[in-house]
Amino acid sequence: MAGIAGKRTVVEPGEPAGDLAERLGLHRPEQQRAFRATLDRVRDAELRAEYESDGIRLR
Amino acid sequence: MSEWSFLTWSPDDAAAAVYDVTVDGAWEQLVDFYAGETPSAPLERIVTLAREHGVRSLVVEQRHLDADWRSEHAAFHGRLFRRHPSVTHRWHLFTDDVDPADLTRLDPAAYRGHAVMRPLPATPVGRTMITPPPGLDGGVRCEATERLSLFGTPLEVRAMPFLSQDAEYLRCAHATLWMVLRHAHLAHGLPRQLTSAVHDAALGGVIVGRQVPSEGLSVQQMMSGATTLGLSPGLVHLPTRAENDEAGMLTLGGILCRYVNSQAPPIVISRAHAWVVVGYRRVSPESGSGVRLWRHDDARGPYLEVADPFDEVDDAHRPWQAAILPLLPQVYVTAERAEAAGEHWFRGYVSQADPDEPIATADLTWRTYVTRADEWLEHLSSRGVDPELARLYRLTPMPEYVWVVEAVDRAARADGRPDVVGEAILDSTASTHHEPLLSGLIALHGGRLAHRIGPDHAQRREIRIDAPGHYITGRRGSPRPGAG
Numbered sequence: 398m399a400g401i402a403g404k405r406t407v408v409e410p411g412e413p414a415g416d417l418a419e420r421l422g423l424h425r426p427e428q429q430r431a432f433r434a435t436l437d438r439v440r441d442a443e444l445r446a447e448y449e450s451d452g453i454r455l456r
Numbered sequence: 457m458s459e460w461s462f463l464t465w466s467p468d469d470a471a472a473a474v475y476d477v478t479v480d481g482a483w484e485q486l487v488d489f490y491a492g493e494t495p496s497a498p499l500e501r502i503v504t505l506a507r508e509h510g511v512r513s514l515v516v517e518q519r520h521l522d523a524d525w526r527s528e529h530a531a532f533h534g535r536l537f538r539r540h541p542s543v544t545h546r547w548h549l550f551t552d553d554v555d556p557a558d559l560t561r562l563d564p565a566a567y568r569g570h571a572v573m574r575p576l577p578a579t580p581v582g583r584t585m586i587t588p589p590p591g592l593d594g595g596v597r598c599e600a601t602e603r604l605s606l607f608g609t610p611l612e613v614r615a616m617p618f619l620s621q622d623a624e625y626l627r628c629a630h631a632t633l634w635m636v637l638r639h640a641h642l643a644h645g646l647p648r649q650l651t652s653a654v655h656d657a658a659l660g661g662v663i664v665g666r667q668v669p670s671e672g673l674s675v676q677q678m679m680s681g682a683t684t685l686g687l688s689p690g691l692v693h694l695p696t697r698a699e700n701d702e703a704g705m706l707t708l709g710g711i712l713c714r715y716v717n718s719q720a721p722p723i724v725i726s727r728a729h730a731w732v733v734v735g736y737r738r739v740s741p742e743s744g745s746g747v748r749l750w751r752h753d754d755a756r757g758p759y760l761e762v763a764d765p766f767d768e769v770d771d772a773h774r775p776w777q778a779a780i781l782p783l784l785p786q787v788y789v790t791a792e793r794a795e796a797a798g799e800h801w802f803r804g805y806v807s808q809a810d811p812d813e814p815i816a817t818a819d820l821t822w823r824t825y826v827t828r829a830d831e832w833l834e835h836l837s838s839r840g841v842d843p844e845l846a847r848l849y850r851l852t853p854m855p856e857y858v859w860v861v862e863a864v865d866r867a868a869r870a871d872g873r874p875d876v877v878g879e880a881i882l883d884s885t886a887s888t889h890h891e892p893l894l895s896g897l898i899a900l901h902g903g904r905l906a907h908r909i910g911p912d913h914a915q916r917r918e919i920r921i922d923a924p925g926h927y928i929t930g931r932r933g934s935p936r937p938g939a940g
Contacts, residue, residue: 410848414918417907422804423894432800435705439692439792442706446693446778453777454665455629455730456672 459492465541465575466519471607474556475514477506486514490545492577498620499581501757502571506549508589509568513554515606520546522572524583524619524634527652532625532668533576544582545573548606562609569613570604576622581757583638584618588735589759592750595737596713596933598721600642616721616734617642618758619651629673630654631754632723632730636782637685643719644784646686657681675725678780688785692792694724696775698766705795705822708765708776709736709747714791715781717825717931723780724751729772733779734759735933738869787826787857787884789896795824797896798861798880805902814924815863815877815903823862823876825931826884829854832930840874840927844919845906849881852899852908857884862929863902874926878902 422428477483483503491499506514522544533540552566572582585602588595603612617638621631634654640646649657658673658681665671673681675691682689694708695701701708712733715722721732731753740746749762755772762768765776781790799822809816833854836846859882868875878901886896899908907918 407851409851409917410844411906411908411917411919414907414916417897417900417909417916418894420805420808420905421801421900422808423801425804428800428804428807431803432796435796435800436793438704438706439790439796442693442792443691446691449693450675450691450725450778453675453725453727454672455675455678455725456627456670456728 459538459577460541460575462539462541465545466543468518470518472559473516473518474554474559475516476512476553477514478512482514483507490573490577490580494578496578496580496620497755498618498757501760502547502581502584502586504757505586505589505759506568508591509549509587510551511549511568512552513550515548515550515554515559515562516573517546517548517606518543520544520572522546522574522582524651525572525574527650528622528625528655531652531655541575544575547571547573548611549586559607560609562606562611564609564611567611567613569615574622579620579622581618581620584758585613585615586618586758587613587615591761592735592737592759595735595750596716596931597735597750598639598643598716598719598933599734600639602642616732616752616758618752618754620754620757624669625655626651627670627672628730628754629678630658630670632732632752633658633678633681633685635732635752635754636682636721636723637687639719639721640687640782640784646784649685653685654681657684660684672728675778675780678723678730682780682782686785687782688787690781690783690790691778692781692790693778694776696766696777701766705792705799709749711792712736712749712779713747714795714824715779716933717823718783718791718827719932720782720784720826723782724776725778725780726773726775727777729753729755730780731773783826784857786855787859789859789882789884789886789888791824791826791859793888794826794859794882794884795822795861797882798822798824798859801880801897801900802861802863802878802902805900805905809903809905813903813905815865818863818877819866820877821864821866821869823864823929823931824859826857826859827930827932829856829858831932832858832860835930839876839930840925842921842924842927845901845921848906848908848917848919849899852881853911854881854898855883855885858882858898859884860930862931864929865926868926874928876927876929877924879930 549568569586571584736747863878883896
């Protein structure tokens with residue numbers, strides 16, 4: 398593509414940036430634990446709906 | 457009257473009948489005619505809504521060929537020893553005085569919707585689209601626009617589709633599935649599914665009890681039917697008691713509102729009944745518990761306000777046990793996982809933000825929805841988003857659908873002002889197994905920072921916003937800022 402005549406470079410907004418993970422604190426253990434605990438609660442709610450729906454008849 | 461004779465149902469070849477419903481007793485006589493000797497709560501609810509809208513004229517097409525009814529008729533009602541007509545009546549509601557001398561001069565601005573009347577005493581209400589009631593003004597609503605032509609006049613109505621069960625071929629489970637699929641057809645472009653297709657698609661799985669006449673569906677049959685007909689539904693438990701409705705993201709209102717925000721009307725089930733949550737209105741600044749929900753209940757009617765989900769009057773509604781979440785198949789990530797990731801990212805950013813970062817001092821909550829990326833991008837400017845931020849987003853590669861987790865300033869929301877101070881944009885097809893979904897982060901804006909990540913080379917671009925302001929939500933279904 399680079400060799401095709403007439404190609405013009407798109408000007409993108411902003412500046413090149415580094416990894417965001419540091420600024421979001423994603424490596425902090427307490428934050429990771431809190432996030433995993435939330436996901437576990439979500440999974441529990443999904444599983445509970447699944448096994449409690451047995452035998453239901455909707456009419 | 458328990459049955460109509462064919463000639464009573466089709467009395468003449470007139471194109472329509474016009475009723476002046478401002479005349480005392482007109483509505484009551486219409487209800488008596490269509491419901492026969494048995495009360496029909498959905499029909500009475502439609503009349504109540506018509507009255508709330510100030511409807512003055514009812515135009516009844518007396519020979520409407522309704523595709524849904526025809527499909528049921530072919531599969532079930534046409535096989536009975538007692539005959540039912542294959543044509544329906546269709547009510548059209550107008551707030552002005554329709555001149556019966558010239559039905560070619562209908563006013564589209566006065567149109568408030570339509571309701572098909574099946575030739576079934578006690579369960580007459582078929583496919584219905586009726587404008588939401590004034591009580592839902594300013595609320596967030598699942599709805600779509602339907603266009604039709606009546607005697608050469610183009611009309612349109614914006615509403616959430618409604619259908620009542622007939623208690624034999626269609627039960628509440630079929631009716632709720634049909635409503636959600638009809639909405640998905642009009643709002644998201646899924647193929648149209650007729651009632652018989654819904655019935656047949658939900659026959660699968662482990663069958664308990666008779667299917668025809670239907671004794672109802674299991675949750676598994678509903679999930680299977682929804683999947684066969686083009687959705688990818690999820691299932692989640694709801695808190696069944698007020699004391700279990702703990703703060704956090706898994707409150708009853710919190711869960712249901714995310715899907716209303718996403719134009720994915722959730723089906724709520726109790727032990728024996730199902731209904732569709734079609735909208736909500738915020739009544740206090742609290743998340744989750746601060747909203748008043750509205751539902752379509754096929755056995756009771758469209759647009760019914762729920763006083764308290766934890767203290768239902770009717771046994772059929774107790775408890776709100778679980779919700780079937782009718783996500784589109786292109787959307788892999790659920791609302792709960794998207795919001796968990798968005799909150800995780802924002803909390804991390806805020807906890808170590810610069811001292812002059814304005815969102816670090818705001819009382820934040822989250823508003824989560826899935827949307828088509830192209831539609832979301834097209835509306836950035838009209839929402840008051842900073843032009844440079846809008847430009848960053850518009851040049852960011854995105855999938856067809858994205859989850860948006862908006863950081864919402866509670867104080868601004870309570871005042872009814874534009875309340876969004878940032879958003880995380882998440883790939884709706886991201887893996888839900890690789891925590892913390894970081895590979896799904898497409899862009900994040902909070903206060904002064906806006907950052908976007910390229911999908912193939914992970915090239916990152918960033919802008920700094922000198923004077924970040926508030927802007928209105930990008931969620932569909934609510935034009936008013938700060939409504940939800």
